[in-house]
Amino acid sequence: MINAVKRDIPDYLLKNGKEVYQGKFYMDGKYVKKASPKTRIYEKPQESKLVRSIAEALRQCEAKDGMTFSFHHHLRNGDYVADMVMKAAVEELGLKDLVVAATSLGDANNLIADYIEQGKVVGIQTSGIRGKIGEVVSKGMLKTPAVIRSHGGRPRAIEAGEVHIDIAFVAAPTSDCVGNCRGTGGKSNCGSMGYAMTDAEYADKVVVITDTLVDFPNYPASVKAIDVDAVVVVDSIGDSGKIASAAARISKNPRDLMMAENVAKVIASTPYFKDGFSFQTGVGGPSLAANLFLEKYMDERHIKMGWAIGGICGPMVELLKKGKVKKVIDVQDFDIDAVNSINQTPGHFEMSASQYANPANKGAFVNKLDFVVLAALEIDTDFNVNVLTGSDGILRGAPGGHPDTAAGSKCCIIVTPLTRGRMATVCKHVVTVTTPGDCVDVLVTDYGIAVNPLRSDLIKNLDDAGIPHVSIEFLQEKAYSLVGTPDDLQWEDKVVAILEARDGTILDVVRQIKPFKI
Numbered sequence: 001m002i003n004a005v006k007r008d009i010p011d012y013l014l015k016n017g018k019e020v021y022q023g024k025f026y027m028d029g030k031y032v033k034k035a036s037p038k039t040r041i042y043e044k045p046q047e048s049k050l051v052r053s054i055a056e057a058l059r060q061c062e063a064k065d066g067m068t069f070s071f072h073h074h075l076r077n078g079d080y081v082a083d084m085v086m087k088a089a090v091e092e093l094g095l096k097d098l099v100v101a102a103t104s105l106g107d108a109n110n111l112i113a114d115y116i117e118q119g120k121v122v123g124i125q126t127s128g129i130r131g132k133i134g135e136v137v138s139k140g141m142l143k144t145p146a147v148i149r150s151h152g153g154r155p156r157a158i159e160a161g162e163v164h165i166d167i168a169f170v171a172a173p174t175s176d177c178v179g180n181c182r183g184t185g186g187k188s189n190c191g192s193m194g195y196a197m198t199d200a201e202y203a204d205k206v207v208v209i210t211d212t213l214v215d216f217p218n219y220p221a222s223v224k225a226i227d228v229d230a231v232v233v234v235d236s237i238g239d240s241g242k243i244a245s246a247a248a249r250i251s252k253n254p255r256d257l258m259m260a261e262n263v264a265k266v267i268a269s270t271p272y273f274k275d276g277f278s279f280q281t282g283v284g285g286p287s288l289a290a291n292l293f294l295e296k297y298m299d300e301r302h303i304k305m306g307w308a309i310g311g312i313c314g315p316m317v318e319l320l321k322k323g324k325v326k327k328v329i330d331v332q333d334f335d336i337d338a339v340n341s342i343n344q345t346p347g348h349f350e351m352s353a354s355q356y357a358n359p360a361n362k363g364a365f366v367n368k369l370d371f372v373v374l375a376a377l378e379i380d381t382d383f384n385v386n387v388l389t390g391s392d393g394i395l396r397g398a399p400g401g402h403p404d405t406a407a408g409s410k411c412c413i414i415v416t417p418l419t420r421g422r423m424a425t426v427c428k429h430v431v432t433v434t435t436p437g438d439c440v441d442v443l444v445t446d447y448g449i450a451v452n453p454l455r456s457d458l459i460k461n462l463d464d465a466g467i468p469h470v471s472i473e474f475l476q477e478k479a480y481s482l483v484g485t486p487d488d489l490q491w492e493d494k495v496v497a498i499l500e501a502r503d504g505t506i507l508d509v510v511r512q513i514k515p516f517k518i
Helices: 054-060 081-092 107-118 131-138 153-159 194-202 254-268 285-301 314-322 336-341 353-357 402-408 456-464 472-483
Strands: 068-071 098-102 121-126 146-148 167-172 205-210 230-233 277-281 305-312 325-333 348-350 371-374 378-380 411-415 442-445 448-451 491-500 506-513
Touching: 054 081, 054 205, 054 230, 068 081, 081 098, 081 107, 081 167, 081 205, 098 107, 107 121, 107 131, 131 491, 131 506, 153 194, 153 353, 167 194, 194 325, 194 353, 254 285, 254 411, 254 442, 277 285, 285 314, 285 371, 285 411, 305 314, 314 325, 314 336, 325 336, 325 353, 353 402, 371 402, 442 472, 448 456, 448 472
Parallel strands: 068 098, 068 167, 098 121, 121 146, 146 491, 167 205, 205 230, 277 305, 277 371, 305 325, 325 348, 371 411, 411 442
Antiparallel strands: 442 448, 491 506
């Protein structure tokens, strides 16, 4: 069946009420019943929930073949916990046919890729898939198609019962003996633990894994003891120095700075740029640099940002400390400056991924956003964006909060260079649609600005401000003239990953690349 972004979705995927993507806000006003986890009652007083090892915690939680284990990625490339748990499950308990439901998976989780190849892990549900895991899934080695959801789509699916978590594992920088845990106060601080909150609330069993045991009560707690079954103390849960990536730094590249300045000009031209406006930026170099130029316009007009959300970096923390933004509400921290700020800087608060972006609750924060500035691997002439698959068709990215913030904001701006190396970033058709074009408003490149024709109001705003802009078709043709027309990828019929829209409908599928036929 052809969906609203012109992608052909195999009919066999459309069962048990599953539908294809039919446009943003298709689900608005519909009712969904929330799932209820199976909860064991702890009525007698407990001195402690401490157990000696992860393997013992698995046995206590009655781990079995075929179960779904969940993990969160606040330690990003420095996470040790997911691999430690899977090693204990597979090699000490001999478990098989496991499903990994993670907020994101990457280079820190190569052991899971090995277990996919061995057939021990048969399912992946995640908001991001990179590194060796992305490669083995792209090769068709996973028994069932991976399911990719946004950071809002994931808690929606958990709360609706579409993803049932048997055991949630929480990597906690600090915990007390009964499981009150948080992301600060230890030796492996990660700041916000917003992604772990829904898992802990809806999983049947919850195991907290920490490397810093603190006195009871460990408050304010991100995950509370009322949801926790066992606590394990290990030598180290990860390397917090690997939370930040090279992308999460303000670029000094003149091209990036030029694009960032144009992003700020576009924002300043709209009626939404007024005292108390709300804002989120991605962690790409040009996206972060937009903060610098935006501050200049704020000073000129004597206005302040009301609040900012999302994955938070140092530049936004600096605006908070300067009094240029009144509140920062944080689901994940992307660098040590942000980690050190949460619960320390007045106005810096933690929230769950469901509060942040779940489209099926009664008002996620993204629905109040004025502006979001995001990066892209590719964007096509229908304004569809790809942030999941490379130009070679390999899974190496993450929708994250990209489609959630794009759909919820009043003005979604994509900033990307026209080409990367010898690849066109603006193209006729993206490899995979991760953010639908009906959610994207403006494209800023180093060769010009394009506005989605659906947004005639923004076109007028730019015209009134004297900001030149061109059609996206012009930018696509310019990109092809610089690097040539890309060859079409060749695919097998086998679907290796299903990309859900944030509302749970099927947005796109990723098929096995022909050179990887096995």
